[in-house]
Amino acid sequence: MRLFEYEAKEAFRQAGLPLPPSGIATTPDEAAKVARELACPVVVKAQVLTGGRGKAGGIKFAKNPAETKTKAAEILKMTIHGHPVQRVLVEKRLDIQQEIYVGITIDRDRRRPVVICSTMGGVDIEQVADEHPEKIARFWTDPVLGLRDFEARQIAKNAGFEGRAMLHVAGFLLRLWQVFIKNDAELTEINPLIVTKDGTYIAADARLNVDDNSLFRHKALAERLSKGISEQTELEQRAQEHGMTYVELQGNIGIIGNGAGLVMATMDAVKYYGGSPANFLDVGGGATHDRMRNALEIVISHPDVEAVFINILGGITRCDEMARGIVDAQKTLPRQVPIVIRMIGTREKEGAEILEAANIPFLNSMDAAAKRVVEHSKEGVK
Amino acid sequence: MRLFEYEAKEAFRQAGLPLPPSGIATTPDEAAKVARELACPVVVKAQVLTGGRGKAGGIKFAKNPAETKTKAAEILKMTIHGHPVQRVLVEKRLDIQQEIYVGITIDRDRRRPVVICSTMGGVDIEQVADEHPEKIARFWTDPVLGLRDFEARQIAKNAGFEGRAMLHVAGFLLRLWQVFIKNDAELTEINPLIVTKDGTYIAADARLNVDDNSLFRHKALAERLSKGISEQTELEQRAQEHGMTYVELQGNIGIIGNGAGLVMATMDAVKYYGGSPANFLDVGGGATHDRMRNALEIVISHPDVEAVFINILGGITRCDEMARGIVDAQKTLPRQVPIVIRMIGTREKEGAEILEAANIPFLNSMDAAAKRVVEHSKEGVK
């Protein structure tokens, strides 16, 4: 899960990372009050669970409380990439001399955390990686031993820092490592880490994505998520609550299957035969008929869906359970769309009987089913 | 440094170890108030930085607030092994079904933490080790990997716990390990870990000794020490403030030297020639003349001292610095006692000149000096 900037900064604060003086506000008046307390030019930043808020106009400068109020009012009215802004962070504006990048993420292929450092902060690090690869230092940390002081210094040096700057940046890397470990981070970064004109090092921005699987260790975050405050859409959230994965796409065919790889292959087959998936739902392993019922409801909730393809390969998942879920769902679905079912594997015979009794046709071949659902989807378009 | 029981319990609480409901009191009235709040039979425990308070009468039971007040008054008047009682801990009295021992300390020879667990809690664990060695399970933890869950369970099992009891005890060991690591402990133990009649596991006592060398990581403890609240005597504290080690002994000869091994050997030599050391002071490596002056002042502050033996072997320590310190000290010492000096090594010649100028005799041989100081000490006794 992605954390709000102000949440990430709280984690940073606990690790001893220096931050700009700031306050959070949910109304323009509150924002003005924070600006008064800070008594200096400020920057007003939209708190949203998405990237690119700067380009979208979600970051504005203000010279005084009155201006802060105006700017905060503007930002609080915005919706950035589908996320309505509900809070702004009002921060002291810094006198920037240099912008640095430090970050830690997980390198899948090496199976290790990778610490990244660059003298080119304040811009998209992937762009720096493309255009100035020599400006980026990377270090793969031993996940058992953790990041050691001397390693942090070497990373900073490799990125091009010398003398006291090297020691400063190393200190930030070590504290960021604490954030990474303590919060089960998938990614944490400071971009930019600012050196002010008087030589102070400050974490101006903060990013922290926490591994969803670790939330049993992070109760406060789990609670925030349970209130529905997350970067997910409503349907994604509903699916997750039922232990399923839902992804929104652009087409008009709903895709349900058991197992992520199979659902992706199903999606690819639909495209192969000229169709276009509207969404993607993986019911997961060993799903019950209840879950299948929910899956159908969620997929059909998407207004663009004009046909549904259910692809079941019974392993731990039992075909009879799935069939029962489909039959149940059809009774209560808000609207009727053609449903094409492909079903083989464990308890296939029992599942077949259930579907036949309810007069629901099904196929054995994934490709045949894909062709059929594409036909249905095109009928709908007509 | 040794922590008070209530301090140790605060560290336990932070690690999630279950403790009896309790409150701290510095007066009998406060103790009665705590007992009222707890609303149950209580135990009143002297908070002192020494062991054996139970045998000394520093732990008393009380059935109600009035009795708590009486018992607390008694305990708050006590001095246990030289430590006046300034606080009592008033705790809910537990319904004991079983007493368990769990502890972690450092095994010098294996250079590892050793986790110790026994079904025989509530008594001195060293006594259990002597009389029932088979009742004690020990496990040497890898200091890099730390104690793992499965290891904790195995320790509990090896100590004789089965089923749910094994899981409970393992949980305590893991949390105690957190205490050990987080507090740079030399020793931490729960004795007894109590199983109540209703099957709850509770840390009834708490012991925690923190490595003095780690105090830069434990600011609150360092501050408590700096206020002079410690298990050390006043002279030990004064010496420590000057970076020296002082130990009180039983005889009448003060011993000063540079280097712990040398001072011990000096002490042994004094005994060898029939004398008896009153105290032991190691000025440490590279001491200045100031430190030597302080050393002499501290050693002579001990009223039993009738002669002093200063044994200097100049390495990083310079003989001239030491000689200057001795000359300085003699001017200001509160009382005059015979001082025998043995001095060789770095800047021996310069040191000799300083001492000669001040009319202070010195020797080159440790054994000759030891003999001489023993003679002086016996003159004093006459």
Place this chain on the structure above:
Amino acid sequence: MTILVDKTTQVLVQGITGREGQFHAQAMREYGTKIVAGTTPGKGGQEIEGMPVFDSVVEAKEQFPKINASIIFVPARFAADAATEAIDAGLQVVTVITEHIPVHDEMRFIELARRQGSYIIGPNTPGIITPGECKLGIMPAHVFKQGRVGLISRSGTLTYEVAASLTNAGFGQSTAIGLGGDPIVGMSFVNALKLFEEDKGTDATVIIGEIGGSAEEEAAAYIKKHVTKSVIAYIAGRTAPKGKRMGHAGAIVSGKTGTADGKITALRKAGATVIERPIDVDEALQKIL
């Protein structure tokens, strides 16, 4: 001939008293896998359908010193400890079925396994099967058949889809491995390709990849340099959008890495036959073998 597991493999089931553990222990035993014992901390001394339950891996190994593999059905928050325990006890193959294990935990026990020289299969894997000899997993056994094609996959049900195609077409499998759907898994395509290359019982290998990460690109580099046997590859998620997790935590295209196109191109360049539909595996193999 097979890789990693065969009829001599002696298996410990970690978490044998749980619903899943119990069910699959029995299913594996029925398949012919030598399930020797199980563990559940606190339940040592019990029996599950005649299989003895121990409190710890060490105790199970004391009783049955020939145990050399384990399969883990322990809940996510305890799974890392179970895996570490198995690695520490020196088991050679540790299959982690459990999904939703925190990735930091995974990194740590995978590193410990590397030091110790243990193979971790998974986490979040259906397991490994050597048809007719040893099933160390939760896959439906009937889609697999003894044979000479190696199968390596990042996916569960999709593996069964491909295995069923193979089996129906008469191509049995030497061994089939599910690598697991998490971003971080123990065994990689490269590790498995190496073992199949060395295995005299394997004539060709089918790899089933998906979007996300660059395990397939690494496989391609390895194939180019070290693999002499034929490789057929299928990549799921060609039509998946960027930045979305497609069910598997690991199936995500981030920036320029992890795209199906990148993987397909790399594999083609390395000389692998890349198929567009699972069903095409049959035809591709017929051309090769």
Place this chain on the structure above:
Amino acid sequence: MTILVDKTTQVLVQGITGREGQFHAQAMREYGTKIVAGTTPGKGGQEIEGMPVFDSVVEAKEQFPKINASIIFVPARFAADAATEAIDAGLQVVTVITEHIPVHDEMRFIELARRQGSYIIGPNTPGIITPGECKLGIMPAHVFKQGRVGLISRSGTLTYEVAASLTNAGFGQSTAIGLGGDPIVGMSFVNALKLFEEDKGTDATVIIGEIGGSAEEEAAAYIKKHVTKSVIAYIAGRTAPKGKRMGHAGAIVSGKTGTADGKITALRKAGATVIERPIDVDEALQKIL
């Protein structure tokens, strides 16, 4: 012949820009030790009396690949990191002069050294000296003389006392090692005895122990089993009371362990000559050699 360090040893001084580091780097070099370079993070590029300063051990090793030993003068709170850095860079002998290092830190880097196969001398040690060849420490060099007696000690100045006695009596030393005064130290009596036993340049070994721990008892057990050369032992602190730390953090009798009597008895039983005064070392050696 000598142990651990000799005229070929190439030394790195960690913390060379500090007062102590600078002073002793020069003193060692004057003695003849090959001081090749030094480190102080953040001060790379400087020079100290012609010795180049690097930011890290790795950078120093890149420039001087033959560096195989280091000596650490870094303040206590940074010393563990310095030691770990040296171990990680593969240095064979790492001498830690620093005192007051937290014991948890010590346990960790000593364990890492064990895995890596590096020798840690200290912490809280005067160092090691092979008279006439290499001084890797802070001891006053003039009390040592080239010769054939090995010297192992837990103490600093007491070592000089004994070394001076030896030297005055005409017994030079092959190598003299200060193990360090902390409860936890890297090299033990047993490690050092083994090296002296194997060293053709050593005829007899003198060990200087003290109360606390059971390193001397372990040494006794080892001597009994494995040491053929004569051993003379002195134990300081016979008259120390129980439960008091006698200057060294490690010098404490706790319960029944760590007493001088226990150590003396064990060493006598193992065949060592135990002397009562440092000065007696001369006579004891004359009887033996």
